Amino acid sequence: MSASAVSPNSGFPGFGDTAPLDIAEFSSATTEALIQRIADGSFDAWADTAARVGYCANPVRLVGSSTTVDAATGQVLDTFSSDQSPLGVVYRPCGNRRADVCPSCSRVYARDTFEMLRAGLVGGKTVSTGVASNPVLFATFTAPSFGSVHGPRPVGGSTAGGRCRPRDMSETCRHGRPTSCMAIHEPHDPHGGAPLCDECYDWEGAVVWNWWAPELWRRTVMALRRAIAAKLDVPEESLGESASLQYAKVAEFQTRGLVHFHALFRLDGPSGPGSPSPLDEAELAETFRRVINGVEYFAPAIDAEDTSRLIQWGTQIDIRPVRGAKGVDYQTDSLHAEQVAGYLAKYATKDVAELDHGQLRGPHLRQLEQTCKELATRGMAAGEDSPYLLLFKRNRTLGFRGHFSTKSRRYSITLGALRRARHRFQLLRADLERRGKPLDPTGLEERLLADEESSTLIVGAWAFQGSGWTRSGDRALALAAAARSREYAQWRAEQTRDAITQRKDRR
Numbered sequence: 001m002s003a004s005a006v007s008p009n010s011g012f013p014g015f016g017d018t019a020p021l022d023i024a025e026f027s028s029a030t031t032e033a034l035i036q037r038i039a040d041g042s043f044d045a046w047a048d049t050a051a052r053v054g055y056c057a058n059p060v061r062l063v064g065s066s067t068t069v070d071a072a073t074g075q076v077l078d079t080f081s082s083d084q085s086p087l088g089v090v091y092r093p094c095g096n097r098r099a100d101v102c103p104s105c106s107r108v109y110a111r112d113t114f115e116m117l118r119a120g121l122v123g124g125k126t127v128s129t130g131v132a133s134n135p136v137l138f139a140t141f142t143a144p145s146f147g148s149v150h151g152p153r154p155v156g157g158s159t160a161g162g163r164c165r166p167r168d169m170s171e172t173c174r175h176g177r178p179t180s181c182m183a184i185h186e187p188h189d190p191h192g193g194a195p196l197c198d199e200c201y202d203w204e205g206a207v208v209w210n211w212w213a214p215e216l217w218r219r220t221v222m223a224l225r226r227a228i229a230a231k232l233d234v235p236e237e238s239l240g241e242s243a244s245l246q247y248a249k250v251a252e253f254q255t256r257g258l259v260h261f262h263a264l265f266r267l268d269g270p271s272g273p274g275s276p277s278p279l280d281e282a283e284l285a286e287t288f289r290r291v292i293n294g295v296e297y298f299a300p301a302i303d304a305e306d307t308s309r310l311i312q313w314g315t316q317i318d319i320r321p322v323r324g325a326k327g328v329d330y331q332t333d334s335l336h337a338e339q340v341a342g343y344l345a346k347y348a349t350k351d352v353a354e355l356d357h358g359q360l361r362g363p364h365l366r367q368l369e370q371t372c373k374e375l376a377t378r379g380m381a382a383g384e385d386s387p388y389l390l391l392f393k394r395n396r397t398l399g400f401r402g403h404f405s406t407k408s409r410r411y412s413i414t415l416g417a418l419r420r421a422r423h424r425f426q427l428l429r430a431d432l433e434r435r436g437k438p439l440d441p442t443g444l445e446e447r448l449l450a451d452e453e454s455s456t457l458i459v460g461a462w463a464f465q466g467s468g469w470t471r472s473g474d475r476a477l478a479l480a481a482a483a484r485s486r487e488y489a490q491w492r493a494e495q496t497r498d499a500i501t502q503r504k505d506r507r
């Protein structure tokens, strides 16, 4: 059987005009919505709309109209009004980053983040491919300990069969609680991250650390730039004439409710991304290791009863070199560019809600939330200028007020530029479809990513009608369709992989 004679879609269950609709795994709400849409004849309009918003779980609904004008001549090229849309209203994807809020938009966000991170490592998407030759380090910054907690042992670091805290069973803390735990905690065990003794644990210290973590990060980047300048023997303020340190970082919550950061650092030469770095990877790593543990910040006391706290990174700072797509060296502890980009992109779609078990938040996380509120109240009593007042608003994120993913200006292309390119592609495709013309792939990526202003102007008046699907079952239906399209994408990837392997085998 020749693979090319068969449609690439044959074999995927439920695909094709004659294939039976597989609704066995649909919930009753989804089936109900489907039947309703088919019965009143609005299914095709809905399916078309849902596909256009990428099966977003909570799309934004807009009403209004717009006119496309040639910027040079003022000639009206096109007009569009929301009543021309299949459902009479324009739907736009919600664009939420979080996987627990919208799986579809979060996947788009993860893909963009992956492309952005990858371009910073190997080039492409307007970033010079020269970046692949510059040193890149991947570092993980954790919080220090605020007391012993339960948890699965780190993979590979176990010497006791994965037991939580194996030690003398008779030993207790001053509250009479054991300081050991012989259990083996699975990764999703709700006890994971909970203190062995609630009274020994420094709840306030943990919250204050989360609160100041962004400041500690800011100081770390400053300290690294200062240390690189010292290493190059140039004044700090003219470091830009010799080198430039760029980074991309992602925040992640550990099960104990403390935030930690994964970051990629790249050292470029004076002419920006891709210009040769004055330091090699080993020199850069050595400079980092020397500096990071010394970075500190004295967090002000909450009130007169409290004392100042020293904010520092935990002792486990992992720094590893990252290799570009070519010349991967699996013999050393270096990481592969694609691997790191994929890893970070995955974390960029999560937040503290990932730690919740369904709707349930573990008792230690609730205690941290409570501590945020208490410290805010004490801060308020201490004075209006207390830096802890807004902790009250940050109780859900356990005191963390930073962004979940950030990058320095010249690390890579921006997520905004990638979003703009996707929007331009959709407009282009719609326009070609209307005119019955094929897509010309030559230089397409450059055209889409170009920074220039478009020659046409879109003037519109739009009003927000609401958010979410209008019928209760539509959301479930969109989620089911999204899951199905993910399965299909996975199936396609597997088919391609198999085809490549077969071709190799035949050789």
Ligand SMILES: [Zn+2]
Pocket: 055, 056, 057, 058, 059, 093, 094, 095, 096, 102, 104, 105, 106
């Ligand atoms: Zn969405």
Ligand SMILES: [Zn+2]
Pocket: 149, 150, 151, 164, 165, 181, 182, 183, 185
């Ligand atoms: Zn334990």
Ligand SMILES: [Zn+2]
Pocket: 173, 174, 175, 176, 177, 197, 198, 199, 200, 201
């Ligand atoms: Zn205790």
